[in-house]
Structure formats: C-alpha cells, structure tokens
Amino acid sequence: MSSRRYDIHIASSQRQLVDISDFVLAESSITVLFGESGIGKSLSALAIAGLIDPDQLSVRINDRKYDDYLRSPDLLDIRRNGFFVFQEPSSHLNPLLTLRTQLREGSLSESSTEKRILGKLWPGSSTSIAQEILDVYPKPYRPSGGEKQRILAAMAFKKMSTADSSNPGSLFIFDEPTGNLDNRLRNDFLDLLVENFRLHRTTVLLITHDYSIISHFTISYPDLAKRIVFKELMLDRGKLRLREFRPSEYLDWMADRRSRPRLAPQTTELLKLGQSVRVFGRRLLITRDHAGKDPSPLIIRKGALVYLKASSGVGKTTLAKLMMGLLSAERMSMQFQGMEYTETTHRKMWSERVWGRQMTMVFQHADEALNQNASVRDVFKGLPLKTAMDDAGTIKRLSELFEEGLDREFLRRPVKHLSGGQKQRLNLLRSLVLDTDVLILDEPLNGLDFASSVKVIANIEGKLQRGGGVLVISHNEEIFDALASRENIYYLHATA
C-alpha cells in the first residue's frame, strides 16, 4: 500500500508547536488519527492542506519552505480534488450565504448525490427538517452544532462522490466531524464515509478523540481491516511521534471492563433529585428509559457511578449546574446529605456547605475552567483542603493522571502552555483532590488520549471504592455503559 510521508515543523514566534518527521498517511485508506487534544493533530492536518497563514506561523514541510509547499503541484491537486472539514463548523460556513447555496457552491455543483447524502445524514422523518435547514443562513438563525457538522459532512461527501480513485490528490480530511453528534448519528456518518470510500477509494484522514469509533469500524466492516488504519499522535520524550494504534488495545480493554463485575453501590443515598426540574421556561425530565416514558428521581448512592444521557443541547450541563446551585431553577427539589435544596435555597448555603466540601463539578471545557495565566502549582491554591498541598504532594497527585517523573519545573509551567489534554487532566485533578462526597463530571474524557482516559477511569473507580458518588455526563456511551450498572443509567428529556 503506497503512502504519503510528511516531515512537519511548525513554530510560533515563541515556541515549537509541531515537530514530527514520520507523519504517514496510507493512500486509498481511511486513517483514523487519535491523540490528546492540543498535541498538534489539527495543526499538522492544516499544514498538509496548506491552510496555515505563513505570516502567523513558521512552517516547513518535507524540508521545504512553506511558501514553496503552497505553490507545489501536490498541494494544488489536494486543494482541487480534496476537502477539509474543520473542527469548528462555524468557521467553515459563510454567514452571508444560505446553507443550500454553500452546499452547491463551486465544484460541489457537479455532484448529483445531494439528496441521497442528506437522506442518510438526516435519517427517517428528519429528512424534511434538513430541507428546511438548507434555506437558512448560518447567522443569525444559528443551526445547532450537530446540524452544521452534518452540512459540512454532506459537502465533503458530495465532493468525494466526484473523486477519481486513481488521483492521489483526493485527500479528504475530517477534523472532529462527529463531536456534536450522538452515537446513532455518528454511526450514520461513519457508514456514509465507508460507503463513499468503497466507491471512490480516496485517501481519508479522520481526526477524532472518540475511541469507540474503533468498535463500530471493527464490528461493521471487518472486510476493511486493512484499509482502515488507526494511529495515535503522542509525545515520546518530548518529541511528537505517530504510532500505530492496534484496535485490540481498545477492544480488549473494553472487553475487560465489560467482564468485570460492577462495584455494588451501598444503599446509602447521598443525593436525590426530583424527577423533573423547571428552568428557563422548560421542564427537564429525568427518566430510566430512552423513550422518556418512565420518569424517575435521579439517585446517587455511595459508591455508585450514575450515568446521565441525552442528545446535545437537551440540558445535561444545565441540570448539573442546577444541582451545584450555580443556576437558579424555577422549580427544583433535591435532598443532599440530609438537607433539602430547592429553588429558594440561599446561595450562601451552597458556598458554605456544598462547593468543594460535599460536592464538586468538573466542567467540560478545561480551557475556560482553568486560569490560563496561572501556573500548574497555582491551580491547587485556594482549595478547601484539610492539609495544604506542598510541591511534593502536588507532584504526587499529578502523577495519578500525568506521566511519571514530573519535577518542580512542571509546577511552574503556565497552564496556557499545556496541551488540551494536559489541561483536561489538570481540570479533573483539581476536583479529585477535594475528595467530596459527590463528584459531577461533565464530559470527563474530552480531549484525552486512550492512556489518559484509562487513568481517569481508574481514578474514578478509586473514588467509588472510597464510598464517593459520581455523576457522569458524557457522549462516550460505549465506555460509560460498560462502567455504570443498568439501574444507574438515566436519560434526560426537555419538554415545554
């Protein structure tokens, strides 16, 4: 199988951002690229696609100046015959054109597959919704993140349908194309990708943090085992390296998780939230079934991992913030550690009794949740710990989620200079050191590589064994379905 090899060096005026000499893409294959957030996956892909502004960053590719690379026939071919789906869909779409216009712009007008593609991405009765969405402008009507991602995917698949399989310039890059899609829609996207790939044998680079994609590809497409390649971008002794990621690493771990008996929770209830909460003029209903027919209070017991599921935008994070007393509900009832918390509970009560003492929450966006201008050491300052953490203690706790051999130099490092994955681990650790009775985790595996995810889950299990209760909100259904017992899985629905 032929391949493209890239030697990529990217630096800002202050520091080296990417330095990798073995970025290999197998041609006429799907390369699924994993790796911690902020490690350089997107930047490398943007550099290959010639999308970095040379005024902003210093770039060299295959020992060539970037300006030379931008003029090279290879790149012109990629631009003419390939497609790039950006991680942030809003940055891809033109706010002044309707989605329909953009879907038929330029070379995309040559394809006649639009209806079929939209039908697959908006399955069943939602096909008519897709047609309505096409007539809106990205601003001010603001389609949801999932809708925008599917529009971008539709553009890419239309382009793919016109690709010539013999042309090596047909490079399709999808950067986190399923981040806003639930599992069902994600699988629809993957199926459509494979369907188009079978027809046109293009070269595909799929960047993602979602390791459960491995299960879908492996189970659904065993015949493509040699054409779907899994790789992980990782830091190896300070140097970026692209390693083969064997599907068995993930699949065996998942099998092991499933085979282990769930930790039996104690009967002691730590927290009980009424089955419905009213906020922002909407009613959030908690149920035990996906269909929303079996309303139930949400109960967190000692030693229990409770998993709350819902589609994007339903209000999972809102519910977590209500439970933490960060938002005011119009109607809410929660019993926690012998106290009743309602919509009228004074904020002082939350701050004096709950926050950081009995319950804490890890927010999903580490970039916002952490002070970027603080040092790693500063992140642990001001916490209500029984005994203050000195440098040695901080390094010891950091080693639970970070690699071994951290030193005081790392403690002095500004948070803004850490990778996205390191920030997320720091974000998690800040709450884990508090050892509260209940811990709420909002997308705890966001931006983490596989090794870090395993460490985080081990840490969560440690907390459960110590008698803590954990509420998890996550799109990583495969992993948390395997960790939470059936009676601890809840669904959230929003009604008027």
Added chain:
Amino acid sequence: MDTSPGKIRGNSWRISGKKDILWLLVWIGGLLVLWVWDALFLNAPAFEKIQTAFLNSLWTGLMVVVLALFFGWFLGVGLQTLERSESTIWYTLASFAIDIIRSVPQIILVLIGYVLLTLLLHEGVIRSTMGQLLWIAFTIAIAVALEVADTVRERINYFRTLDFVDAMLCCGISEQRIVNVEILWKNSRSHLLYKLIAIFGVSIFLQCSIDFIVSVGLSTDVSLSNFPMTLGSLLANVDSKQDILALSNLFTDPGYLPTIVTTHLQGVSVAICIVFTLICVYMIANGFVRRHKLI
C-alpha cells in the same frame, strides 16, 4: 538557520512590535535633551523652577495612578459584590452615589478639591508641600478612579460569562480570591496597566489645566503662590507667558528662532514638557494596547 518568511516576519515583529517601550524611551530621551538644553541656556533660578515643577507634577501624577488603582479596584470589586448580594438596596444606593460623581465633569471635581485645599491651607491643617501635592493627587484620583472601577467591573463581568468563575466556585475557592487574584491580578494586569497609563496622562492634563485656571487666585489669602510649583502653575507664571507670547515674533521675523530657544526658554520648555509628555503618554498607551492585543 530558519529563514522562512514567517520566521523573518516574526523576528521583525519582535523589534518593531514594542511601540510602547520605544515611546517610553523617546519620552525619557526627549526630556533629557530638554534638560541638557535648559542646563546650557537657562538661568539657574528658572532652571531650578522647571526642575521642581516637573518633579512635583510627575510625583503627583504617579500618586494619582497609585491612588486611582486603589480606589478603582476597591470600588469595582465592592460594586460587583453588592450587585450580586441578595439585598439590592445597597447596590442601588452605591450606584446612585457613583452616578452622581460620574455626572460631574472631572475638572469641576478637581476644582472643588482645590477649593477645599485652600480652606485646609487657610486653617493650617495642611502645611507641607508634600501634603499639598498629596491632597491634589487624592482629589484627581477621586475624579478618575471611576474609570479604573469600570475596567475592573468589565473584566469581572467578562470572566463571569465563561465557566471560569463557576468552575472555581464549585471547587470551594472563595469568591474574593477568584475576583482579586484569579481575575484581576492574573488576567487583568495588562488592562489595568493600560488604564493607569491613560490616567497618568489625564492627571498631567488636569493638573496643568486647573493650575492654569487657578492662576487668577482662589482667595485673598491663598493663591497660586501658596501652592507647590507644578508645570501648570509655572506655565501660568508671567515670565512663561511672556516667553510663549514671544513665539508670535516668528510670524514676522523667522530669524528670531535662535533667540527663542536660547533666551525664552522657561515658557517654551514648560510648554514642550507638557505637550511632549501628553503625546508620548498617548503613544505609549496605544503601543501597549497593540502589543498586548487588548482591543
């Protein structure tokens, strides 16, 4: 060696991008040139007056900056604390009082301060030059501190729109620490420093304007002659006025220029000192904003 265009542009940015530092050096350099020029051509008593006036104005300006930071920080944090408290009455009252102060032009507030200073001098409460300058600085700081308070509140409100504050609150970190340390100290120093640079310029301008206005005298007992020498009061001095009026000779006799810069130096030096300082402060503030990408 990496000579890619991006790298080269990056290096040149490092040299030319620090316009604030460049203008600070221009200011210091310009003042040194003026000092040398005055040392060479100005008579000793007038030279001493200029030095005293400049140092007094500079000291007052710096005190304004320190006091305005203190008052503005306290006011900004206090207001946002009251705003988020359960009882709205204190916030309403405080906002009302501050809006009244805001509605009065700064120059009027400072003039009121001068009137009070006159009374304090008359009663003998304040005697020393340092005490008088401190009072003037205090008065100007009261007038301009609202601008610092507004910046403080803007920064706090901005961070409240992110998960930043909530994530820390959830971890049991006190709200006072989040506001004072995490938001203002670690994330707003550049914004506040920019505001303080601007306030330094405003304080020099206000001082000069007021000193010029009060040169007509505030009472029969107290006049500018009782106040410490500043650039504004020196500009209002009759000798300086004559020097500046001499500039009009240039319209009819351009050959008079060498005479101006050698014999009418007191007024010209003070005028240059004020205008040059204000221009440089303006350029420093603009350069600082660009370098730190504050807008």
